[in-house]
Amino acid sequence: MQKRHLPPLNALRTFEAAARHLHMGKAADELGVTHGAVSKQIVNLEDQLGFPLFNRLGNRLALTGQGQKLLKAAANAFDQLGYAIARLEGEAIAGELRVSVPTAFAEKWLVPRLAKFTDAAPELKLSLLSANASYDPVGGDLLGDGLDLAVRYGEPVWKDGTARLLSHVGSFPVCSPLLVSTGPGLATPNELLQHTLLLDDPQGVNWRRWLARAGLGNAELKRTLYFQDFNLLLAAAKQGLGLCLADRITAGEDLARGRLLRPFRQSIEHLGAYFIVLPALLSPAARAFADWLEAEIDLTLADPVN
Template identity: 65%
Template structure:
């Protein structure tokens, strides 16, 4: 069904609905909009009449969104944020306020921070808070505006954008190439330590299998819970780790790490950007910038 713009409900009705849906309380919505309780109720009633279906269910004094109401709330948030941002830009206003971004430590240190100065030019008045976490369960924490996570898309009631798939390959300090026993052949891996980012070493097993070393004897291993620690250990020559161009590209370019072998394997997980159901213009600006930066980065490494 195609709805023409002139057949859309009035903006005041959408604003009344969005406020009531966010608070799940007509009185709080009325206070926010500086109108009466009855005015909010009437706007929502007119909107439901216009659409032809209910947006709320009444449970005593509480409001509960219907399934269609939840969908309209998500669409309304996006539309109002976009409109507010567009008007601010037309008026020459800067994006201000605070943006709390949660990212994995290695992603932040090795990929994001070197690019942050570019974003700061777009929003110099914005106060950024960069929080370090790679736990899937706190990606939608109430104190977080946006989150980047490496894993599988398990989050619900939010917007999840795919940022990038990755391919794994071994990386190590140049010293491991230059000192005995060296790394001239794949068989030399048996004399080195493998640095693990999962306790069972499943990622290494997948790479070894891909490289034709399924039956190779397992060398010494060290497990690290934090991938940033794995990279630090690899730079110090403690062993080899599996890296990707997002987290190890800067080290490879600077010569701090090298690729002893060219074989790579597709990762089972990917980088995702998680946006809560309610986002600010600043969060949407950053999310769009981050996605564009990643698209450009991935294009340039292929």
């Protein structure tokens, strides 16, 4: 439909209210007009479009298939218009924001820095929901249940949002200083095979990739422990149970404080990356949070200590 053929904005606004409430009277109350005015606007809109938007079931309303599609489009359009006006007016970041993040990312990196964002947006009601990639819905739909955005580590295969690269990271072995002082030794990557390797994937694919990078492509993984939760994996490494693969985002603080050390410099860059998964329609709060995440990640990776 050409822009010049769009229905009147008032008719679309009336339809959106009626479709949201599925009640002409409630729509009239919201818009401050009469029930008859709402009904007339809907009838005129249906006549102009050439198809029904509602099924009338006595005093009840139900959207037709075309009505459901128009409601989604109209709601998104009005939301986008509202967000644009809010930005023009310099409106403070407020309202609600629901963000889904991997548990290890939240605990090890995000939460220690979160006050920087919340102090800058004191009127925002922020909800952080922990999630791991293995628990994501089948098919890659991440932004259900009212989520405004999500952070994930892996490959950008999610269907219901735009995956915006947050950061590539290199993965490398880390371990407790206790392991170096009491174990078989870690002078060369080959000696690493005398230790227990802590896995974050059941088949040890990630470790095999790192070993191949270190010139040990045919090495056998003799002693392994698998952890589904990355927090447990890091906890096991800090307790001296073995070595795990980590990155500067999730292990940076432990490395800086000496709770973990990095015995080898070899790093592999192709295990995945951190992404922000964003809906097509971004609220000012979601946009601000995504921009803040990117800036903080850049600061972290620029810090030579981490």
